[in-house]
Amino acid sequence: MDVQHLALLRELAERGSVTEVARATHRSPSAVSQQLKTLQRQVGAELVRRVGRGVELTDAGRALAASSIKVATAIAEAEATWEAFRHGTTGQVTIALFPSAAELLLPGLLHRLAAHPGIEVEIIDSDVSEDEFGALAADADVVVGHRSDGLAPPDRASLSVIALLREPLDIALPLGHPLAGGESVTLDDVIGEPWVGVPAGYPIDRVLMSMALQSGVAPRIVHRSIHLPLLENLVAAGHGIALLPRYTSGARASGRLHLARLENIRAGRQIEALMRPDRAARGAVRVVVDELRAEAAAVTA
Secondary structure: OOHHHHHHHHHHHHHOOHHHHHHHHOOOHHHHHHHHHHHHHHHOOOOEEEEOOEEEEOHHHHHHHHHHHHHHHHHHHHHHHHHHHHHOOOEEEEEEEOHHHHHHHHHHHHHHHOOOOOEEEEEEEOOOOHHHHHHHOOOOOEEEEEEEOOOOOOOOOOOEEEEEEEEEEEEEEEOOOOOOOOOEEOHHHHOOOEEEEOOOOOHHHHHHHHHHHHHOOOOEEEEEOOOHHHHHHHHHOOOOEEEEEHHHHHHHHOOOEEEEEEOOOOOEEEEEEEEOHHHHOOHHHHHHHHHHHHHHHHHHO
16 A cells, blocks of 8 residues: 555545545646545545445444554654654644634743754634534644533544643733632632623633533623633723633733632632644654643743
8 A cells, every 4th residue: 555545545534535635645636536536546445435426434444544543653753763763853833823822832832842952833813612622633734722620522533633731711800890809719709790792602701601510500601701810900980800820811911900719619620732743753743742732831830
């Protein structure tokens, strides 16, 4: 079997259409189809069948696509070993980060990567709901995503997942709020307040919805935005309260708003690095992930 043909079969399994595989691999759709037909002839079995206007993998195709991940990973490990033996670790690494993770980790990460001049990084801003971060790993070497405490999004079985940090969520209050003088608040203290929050499906919103289930009170959300500095400004101006990440928003809170710990509730988000296994095996990617972990440890120390 040709490993490039195996790679195309895997891409089809993950992307779902020949058109998307062609886009991702910089080929024409007809070239992708021809190479998949060549692979079918090589193995002597039907791997892809036409369904309506599209195609789907047969059972044999899905099995071979799953095996191709191990093949690609083994090749990446061998290349990383040989690269390190010959001239050290080099290469370009694409990192997709959501904005508040970039704000928290990227400046320090770039300082750390200055010690690795052979590695170049390309940064992609990607802010999606927590169930969609895994799909970004098809196009980025490292995806920094977040999820709610205790909730593992679907479709991660084929990915390498590295925990970076847990960031607690605090209650953000205007400085003039009656509760702004205390270190902590209870759920009953705050659930009836007007809230500013993130879009539905984002980790912070899912924590707020969990709080609503525990209290039996639906929160009154007066504004939503993916932009945390805007939410901070709305809280500071007295337009509502919010759940905000402690390390990210804490750096801007002094003199503007008050962050209080939520008593007796585990409120937080998990920040993780998601990768395809073969990309995780690349030497340059290993270096980037190691430095990401070091930076995450530093910001939480």
